[in-house]
Amino acid sequence: MQVARQAAALSQLHQLGRPLTNLRDLLPCLAQRLSFATHGVGEGTSTQGVPRFYKTVHIRDALDQGGYQVMLDHRVLRTPARHPLVLPSRALALAIAAEWEWQIKRIQPFTMPLMSLAATALDEPKPRDEVVATMLQYLPTDSVLCRDEAGLVADRQAQARVYAPILAWAQQQMGVRVEPTDSIFGASLGQEELGGVEAHLQGLDRWHLAAAEQLAAYCKSVLLGLAATAQALSIEQVLAAARLEEDHQIERWGLVEGGHDIDIADLRVRVAAPCLFVRLLRWH
Numbered sequence: 001m002q003v004a005r006q007a008a009a010l011s012q013l014h015q016l017g018r019p020l021t022n023l024r025d026l027l028p029c030l031a032q033r034l035s036f037a038t039h040g041v042g043e044g045t046s047t048q049g050v051p052r053f054y055k056t057v058h059i060r061d062a063l064d065q066g067g068y069q070v071m072l073d074h075r076v077l078r079t080p081a082r083h084p085l086v087l088p089s090r091a092l093a094l095a096i097a098a099e100w101e102w103q104i105k106r107i108q109p110f111t112m113p114l115m116s117l118a119a120t121a122l123d124e125p126k127p128r129d130e131v132v133a134t135m136l137q138y139l140p141t142d143s144v145l146c147r148d149e150a151g152l153v154a155d156r157q158a159q160a161r162v163y164a165p166i167l168a169w170a171q172q173q174m175g176v177r178v179e180p181t182d183s184i185f186g187a188s189l190g191q192e193e194l195g196g197v198e199a200h201l202q203g204l205d206r207w208h209l210a211a212a213e214q215l216a217a218y219c220k221s222v223l224l225g226l227a228a229t230a231q232a233l234s235i236e237q238v239l240a241a242a243r244l245e246e247d248h249q250i251e252r253w254g255l256v257e258g259g260h261d262i263d264i265a266d267l268r269v270r271v272a273a274p275c276l277f278v279r280l281l282r283w284h
Helices: 002-017 023-037 090-101 111-124 128-136 151-176 192-201 204-217 223-229 234-244 244-253 260-280
Strands: 056-062 069-074
Touching: 002 111, 023 090, 056 090, 056 151, 069 090, 090 111, 090 204, 090 260, 111 128, 111 204, 111 260, 151 234, 151 244, 192 234, 192 260, 204 223, 204 234, 223 260, 234 244, 234 260
Parallel strands: none
Antiparallel strands: 056 069
């Protein structure tokens, strides 16, 4: 029942990835949907959370600081590193304000994925060069580039179909011209390809880099994460690519309730949040 509710909440959330004419009317429901969708995610390692210490949530212009701020009563919302949370778009500020508004009795950070991404972008817990170097390190074993040639023909055909738009985008935008491989050592990338990806990563602002890093980690693919951050794919396409191998295993052997279904719901939240995050950056 809980997983069904999570899936329903995420299906509504996906609608926010499309052009909207009345964003303000949808945002009050955003945090509630995210809260339902993230219910139970991270609870095993989280505490009960601190009691809600504020009565009202609103946003205010902070154009002199380059954006908008979320206010808890009369206090400016800050990141864990105590930086004022100044957001580049009104839409993102409204969405994060909605996350805080829907905290009922206690603050549960795992139900606020947009706030988490914004805080990561501003606090930069790891230096930019370290983030970029780590992502480049995992590029040769990118799931989009590494194929299981010993798998079923249907599996290989699905890989070719689902990964084709990602490879086409990577070639067009970053000059990555690499044939997928079944080598246990991963794909062979030359300096030109690595340089193209590095230049693209270094060209991302802090907001898009935070989203790309999270997507790459949970999708096990730097190329998929970057294509998703660039909005070259729909959320549905990102999820299909990220879960391709697991979904084929489920088709062959069946779904384990209480295992696979929870993994699916968890990944949907972790993918939908950064995809929505980059879309909200554009809406003012």
